[in-house]
Amino acid sequence: MRVALVNPPWSFDGSVYFGCREPHLPLEFGYAKALLERAGHEATILDAQLLGWSMAELTARVTAFAPDMTVVTTAPSYLFWRCAPPELRVPMATVEALRGAGGLMVGVGPHGSTTPRAALRKLAVDAVIMGECEEVIVRLAGEEDWSALPHVCTWDPHGEGGIRVNGGPAAATFTDLPALRWPTDWVARHRHQHHRFDAPAAGPGAEMETSRGCPFTCTFCAKENFRDAYRKRPVPVLIEELDGLIAQGVEYVYFIDEIFLPNEPLLTALAERPVKFGVQTRLDLWKPAQIELLGRAGCVSIEAGVESLTVAGRAALDKKCRLGTDELSERLILAKRVVPFVQANLILTSDDDPDEVARWRALMAEKGVWSNDPVPLFPYPGSPDYRRRWGLPDDDAWERAVDDYLVRFDHFCDIQDQRPLRLQELEARTPLRAAE
Numbered sequence: 370m371r372v373a374l375v376n377p378p379w380s381f382d383g384s385v386y387f388g389c390r391e392p393h394l395p396l397e398f399g400y401a402k403a404l405l406e407r408a409g410h411e412a413t414i415l416d417a418q419l420l421g422w423s424m425a426e427l428t429a430r431v432t433a434f435a436p437d438m439t440v441v442t443t444a445p446s447y448l449f450w451r452c453a454p455p456e457l458r459v460p461m462a463t464v465e466a467l468r469g470a471g472g473l474m475v476g477v478g479p480h481g482s483t484t485p486r487a488a489l490r491k492l493a494v495d496a497v498i499m500g501e502c503e504e505v506i507v508r509l510a511g512e513e514d515w516s517a518l519p520h521v522c523t524w525d526p527h528g529e530g531g532i533r534v535n536g537g538p539a540a541a542t543f544t545d546l547p548a549l550r551w552p553t554d555w556v557a558r559h560r561h562q563h564h565r566f567d568a569p570a571a572g573p574g575a576e577m578e579t580s581r582g583c584p585f586t587c588t589f590c591a592k593e594n595f596r597d598a599y600r601k602r603p604v605p606v607l608i609e610e611l612d613g614l615i616a617q618g619v620e621y622v623y624f625i626d627e628i629f630l631p632n633e634p635l636l637t638a639l640a641e642r643p644v645k646f647g648v649q650t651r652l653d654l655w656k657p658a659q660i661e662l663l664g665r666a667g668c669v670s671i672e673a674g675v676e677s678l679t680v681a682g683r684a685a686l687d688k689k690c691r692l693g694t695d696e697l698s699e700r701l702i703l704a705k706r707v708v709p710f711v712q713a714n715l716i717l718t719s720d721d722d723p724d725e726v727a728r729w730r731a732l733m734a735e736k737g738v739w740s741n742d743p744v745p746l747f748p749y750p751g752s753p754d755y756r757r758r759w760g761l762p763d764d765d766a767w768e769r770a771v772d773d774y775l776v777r778f779d780h781f782c783d784i785q786d787q788r789p790l791r792l793q794e795l796e797a798r799t800p801l802r803a804a805e
Contacts, residue, residue, distance in 0.1 A: 370510045371411045373436035373471060374398040377463040378417035378424055379445050383790040383798075384456060385747055385771055388449035391561040392419040394576045396447045396625065397477070399549040400503040400541075401440070407547075410510050417463075418445060419555060424466050432470040439471030440506055443478030443488065448563075448576060448625040451591045452749070453479045455767045456795040457491050464492050475509060477502035480767070482538045482594040483751040485522035487764040489532060491796070496523045500538025500595045501581075503546070538594040543581050544602060548610035551575075556617040563623040564647045567669045567709035572620035579607055579635060583627040587676075588687050588757070589716060591749035596627060604634045615644055621669075623647045631659045636666040645669045652700040653692040660700065664707025671704055675713045675740070678729055682720030687753065698733070705737045717743040745778040768792045 376395045398414045405412040413434055417427040431439060443460045444453035457480060464474055474494040481488040481497030488497045498505045499520045508518055515523050518535060525533035562574035582599040583592065614622065622644060629648035639646065640662075647670030652660065663671075675697055677683045683690045692700070705711045713733060715726065721743065730740045748755045750766035759769060771792045 370437045371435065371472075372405055372413075372506070372510055373431050373434055373439040374401055374412060374414045374506075375427070375431065375439055375441045375463065375467070375471075376414070376416040376418050376445065377441065377459045378422055378427060379459055381454060383787065383795055384454045385774060385789040386454040387452045387744070387747070388445065389563060391563070392416070392559070393446040393448055393561070393563060394551060394555075394559065395419070395442070396549070396576060396578055397442070397502055398440075399551065400546050401506045403547050403549065404503055404507045405510060408507050408511060410507075416555075419559070424462065427463070428466045428470060431467050435470075436472045438473040438475060438510060439467055440475045440477055440502075441467070441492070441494070443476060443480045443492075446576070446625075447578065447596070450479045450595060451627070455771050456792050457488070458796045458798055461491055461493075461796065464494055475506070477506070479591065479595065479751065481522065483591075483762050484764055484766050485534055486530065486532050487767070489522050489524070496521050498539070499534075499536075501541040501543075502539070504541050505539050540595075540598055541581075543600045546602065546606075548606050548613065550613055551617070553617050556614065556619060562621040564670050564672060565621055565623075565645070565710070570621070572618050574621045574623065575614045575619045576623050576625050577607070577610060577614075578602070578625050579632065580626045580628075580630065585628070585689060586687055586753060587674075588685070588754040589676075589746050589749075589752055590627075591751040591755075592627065593753070593756075594751045599628075601632070604632075604638060607635060608638050611639075611642065611644065615642060619644065621645045621647070623670075628654075631655055633659070633662065636662050639666040642667070648672070649674070651690075652704055653690050653697060655700065657700075657703055660704050661707050663704075668708050670710045670712075671708050672712045672714060673701060673704070675701075676716045677718050677721055678715075678726060679720045682718045685718065685720060686716065694729075698729075701733065701738045702736045711738045713738055713740040715741055715743040717745045745774070745780070747774050
């Protein structure tokens with residue numbers, strides 16, 4: 370089977386979207402392509418965001434490839450599955466543009482994983498995959514009848530509302546995934562170095578994944594239906610992938626892991642290579658000697674989850690943090706001594722006094738640690754926060770979450786330069802690039 374793996378030409382105007390707007394390597398499609406080819410299929414990744422294609426050019430590329438099946442993602446890269454744009458307007462427009470040229474149409478991403486019926490209806494595809502998608506894509510390519518495949522939602526006149534949902538979200542083995550290889554011209558145009566602030570880019574950046582999932586269940590994290598259980602890739606495979614990127618000129622890698630935990634064999638290998646890297650982690654899980662090793666290994670950017678400055682606030686977020694605020698502050702300051710940029714993430718909570726937050730942020734700034742203005746918490750479907758408020762997500766979960774966010778807050782994330790729109794209004798709009 371010929372399979373096209375499509376990342377749409379994203380636009381985010383009016384969206385509740387906390388992720389980076391720059392293109393990133395589509396890791397889920399990299400894995401899927403490798404597994405498809407291993408199974409004897411022909412696959413190509415058509416990344417309209419990375420390659421700067423309009424919808425018209427993307428449609429022409431898909432038409433020229435003439436796939437038997439086209440897979441469209443509803444989030445720009447695995448990095449942002451946990452904080453995806455709530456609306457599906459760009460994927461909806463992409464599916465519509467490719468209809469008739471793409472063969473069988475499949476949706477993947479957090480929306481189909483958490484609200485499969487709604488995603489199937491909105492996208493009007495032949496199927497949506499629930500959960501981590503790379504292995505399930507291969508199963509779809511190898512089967513003519515999808516009605517009994519697990520982790521798949523399809524149309525069925527005998528199903529509830531004309532839809533069949535088979536099982537729950539998939540969790541990939543992950544530990545057996547191969548080292549990824551990217552076209553050299555893709556790497557060369559990937560000038561963005563995600564979450565790097567210590568120096569201007571002198572060469573390409575890239576993204577990699579050393580682990581997937583997280584052993585914690587913080588209330589704000591939307592990982593209940595994908596990227597949940599913690600798994601690690603073997604260090605030799607990681608080094609093979611990294612060495613390939615370095616050979617292509619990459620000077621900085623961002624590890625997209627939900628939580629980058631101490632891994633001394635990997636850090637030792639990184640220290641031997643001419644590459645810098647960034648991570649997101651919790652410094653309460655790192656011993657001082659491990660933080661120093663992280664710096665020696667080439668880490669230049671740490672995004673550290675603190676979230677709240679009170680024990681009660683962290684407990685309400687189910688952080689299970691064993692350190693007090695003073696001890697967390699000491700870890701942040703230690704990290705800043707060996708890593709050029711350290712960020713302490715804060716979430717807006719009722720337990721934190723704004724004046725105390727301002728004093729703490731000023732103190733951290735004096736020590737060189739940057740902390741954000743506390744961000745209003747969006748109740749992502751698939752997070753414990755959503756479930757505690759309304760129960761398991763139903764077909765209106767994304768609409769409910771956006772409306773609640775707009776009612777509760779009158780100021781938003783600092784990267785949202787306009788008031789977000791309601792989901793119904795956004796999904797009724799045509800993406801800016803669709804008409805090009």
